[in-house]
Amino acid sequence: MSKSDTWNAIFEHYNILENNFDKEPFYISAKMIKEVSFSSKNSTSSSEVRTLCKIDKREERPQIFIDNNLFLLPIKNGHYYIIKGEGYIDIPDITSKPKVYTSQLDFKLETAEVGNSEMQHLDFAYASSLIRTFMDDDSLVLTIRGRKYTPEFSFKVGNQTVKTKSVQTEVDAGFEGKDKIVLIEAKNSKTRNTIIRQLFYPYKQWKTYTKKQVFLLFFEKRGNLFYIWQYSFKNENDYNSIELIKSERYIIESPNS
DSSP: OOHHHHHHHHHHHTTGGGSOTTTOOEEEEHHHHHHHHTSTTTOOGGGOHHHHHOOOSGGGSOHHHHHTTEEEEEEETTEEEEEESOOEEEOOOOOSOOEEEEOSSSSOOSGGGSSOOHHHHHHHHHHTTHHHHHHTOTTOEEEEEEEEEOOOEEEEETTEEEEEOSOEEEEEEEEEOSSEEEEEEEESSOOSEEETHHHHHHHHHHHHHOSSEEEEEEEEEETTEEEEEEEEESSTTBTTOEEEEEEEEEEEEOTTO
8 A cells, every 4th residue: 555545544544634724733643643554454564654754845745635735743752743734845946156165175085985975975065164164154063963852842833833842853964163053954866845844843953952043054965066055944933934045056176176
């Protein structure tokens, strides 16, 4: 059974479409999902809860979500809201002429040319000081990486209030400077859109932990080009107040090239 078919069965079992989404989201837990997806009738390899709930791009939503303008948000580890509204943001292409950036290292990083992972490309951009240059901050150092659980916080999606606690987040890299925190979500291929949650939850998380200003970057490497978008939230308590601040693409050259 496909992911969409499994979600159709879940919606039918719990009469989810009878919920008034203009008034409130629909709560669903991993346990509730398992009760349907692991039944002998509906069990398939796509029925793992993590697989079913990983809907990071707009087009990855099951058809029943698309038809009813719904998306999924975690509110606690193993607990979710099905909520009405725009959960995703388009990542605009950068068509301006690439800037040629000379690495601040005085030697060539040969190991950076072995493999093709988003992490190594991000590490190379940082080691070359491109991240510091883009943010105009020479004090930035790597301090955040990997998975953490969020503190309790609340926010608005449309006219609805969402309260979350202990949601697992992951940033590909986070940097701290004298007066700012820079969080980066990195991808290894052309991304047309992404769920706002991947930027918003870490943003809210670190806004809780620090008095420094928190900045958000979306990062990609395509061929020999490094793409960087800077995002912010006009209202830190409004999920949909995300806005693009600036974007650039670069070619990184070694000083000896």
